[in-house]
Amino acid sequence: MNLEENTSLEEISTIPFWKADENILKSESAGESNMNVVVRVTTNLRSVIIKQSKPYVNKFPQIPAPIERVNVEHEFFKVISKSSTLRNYSPQVLKFIPEQHLLITEDLGKGSDFGGIYHGDFNLSKTEVNNLSEYLIALHELEPKEFPDNTLMKKLNHEHIFSFPFQVENGFDLDSVQYGLQELSLKYKTNIPLKRKIEELGKRYLKQGETLLHGDFYPGSWLKTEAGLKVIDPEFAFLGDPEFDLGVLFAHLDLGQQPEEVKTKILHTYALPLSPELLNQYQGVELLRRLIGIAQLPLNMTLDQKESLLVKAEQLILS
Numbered sequence: 001m002n003l004e005e006n007t008s009l010e011e012i013s014t015i016p017f018w019k020a021d022e023n024i025l026k027s028e029s030a031g032e033s034n035m036n037v038v039v040r041v042t043t044n045l046r047s048v049i050i051k052q053s054k055p056y057v058n059k060f061p062q063i064p065a066p067i068e069r070v071n072v073e074h075e076f077f078k079v080i081s082k083s084s085t086l087r088n089y090s091p092q093v094l095k096f097i098p099e100q101h102l103l104i105t106e107d108l109g110k111g112s113d114f115g116g117i118y119h120g121d122f123n124l125s126k127t128e129v130n131n132l133s134e135y136l137i138a139l140h141e142l143e144p145k146e147f148p149d150n151t152l153m154k155k156l157n158h159e160h161i162f163s164f165p166f167q168v169e170n171g172f173d174l175d176s177v178q179y180g181l182q183e184l185s186l187k188y189k190t191n192i193p194l195k196r197k198i199e200e201l202g203k204r205y206l207k208q209g210e211t212l213l214h215g216d217f218y219p220g221s222w223l224k225t226e227a228g229l230k231v232i233d234p235e236f237a238f239l240g241d242p243e244f245d246l247g248v249l250f251a252h253l254d255l256g257q258q259p260e261e262v263k264t265k266i267l268h269t270y271a272l273p274l275s276p277e278l279l280n281q282y283q284g285v286e287l288l289r290r291l292i293g294i295a296q297l298p299l300n301m302t303l304d305q306k307e308s309l310l311v312k313a314e315q316l317i318l319s
């Protein structure tokens, strides 16, 4: 079946999943999403989340995307279910139907994600900061023997993290985001030593490592629910450098204007081996691509504030 936000209840009832006495009452969008179709289905017995991947980016059907990403997501939830810590932070998988690219999971509730952080009007609580470190430690110490290489998704991400943002003529007018940003970006797009470092780092990202990463560990993947912070959407997961997850996290702490001590705290708790230099580089490139790449965030920042972050990012990468 082809799942859409307006797929009829009748058609949803044909998915080989429901219990005999189950009546489907309602289907609605589960929340904000670009990549996939994600719906919340309410029945007389429960509420579940159904996610379907398509051979393209759902919001931009002209952009092809690997349809197997839902398998990666399923595999990730399967692997992490070995850890009771990680189970606590994740939705339970109820059914996976690979032929239909459908993943059905527990509904964690109508909470919001942590995207509000970019408005700069709230700080993560102590508990939430602890949750994020606890999650990453439990994940990074798993080191499963096998995991899908997720090459196609990594290539997609690679383009938007390490390549596109640094092309002078990429056709994306940053002045449409904020006037003055286009000119500001040129300094970075034409900085040869910086670009060389980023290219190297990009090659490293594409290699396979031993540590299982979430792969997209940013506020859009964290849900605020009644039962606390949860982590969803591991479709970019792969075996790689743990510094990548941490670097992305740190970049978003900067973009969300969180106090510097949050990072100190996380580093203090994160007891696994780590290269501070590599962490800095991944943090730097994530900062740059979010500021001058296509995957823009609803940032509440002046051009000057963005410039300070760009300078910081450059230093993180080059020093």
Ligand SMILES: Nc1ncnc2c1ncn2[C@@H]1O[C@H](COP(=O)(O)OP(=O)(O)OP(=O)(O)O)[C@@H](O)[C@H]1O
Residues within 6 Å of the ligand: 030, 031, 032, 033, 034, 035, 036, 037, 038, 049, 051, 091, 105, 106, 107, 108, 109, 110, 111, 112, 113, 220, 232, 233, 235
């Ligand atoms: N298990 C769940 N429980 C409650 N809400 C959920 C659950 N899974 C997803 N959602 C909601 O649906 C939204 C979209 O889900 P998800 O991020 O997995 O989709 P996506 O298509 O991969 O999104 P993106 O384009 O951001 O990658 C989430 O932001 C969240 O609001």
Ligand SMILES: [Mg+2]
Residues within 6 Å of the ligand: 035, 233, 235
């Ligand atoms: Mg996603």
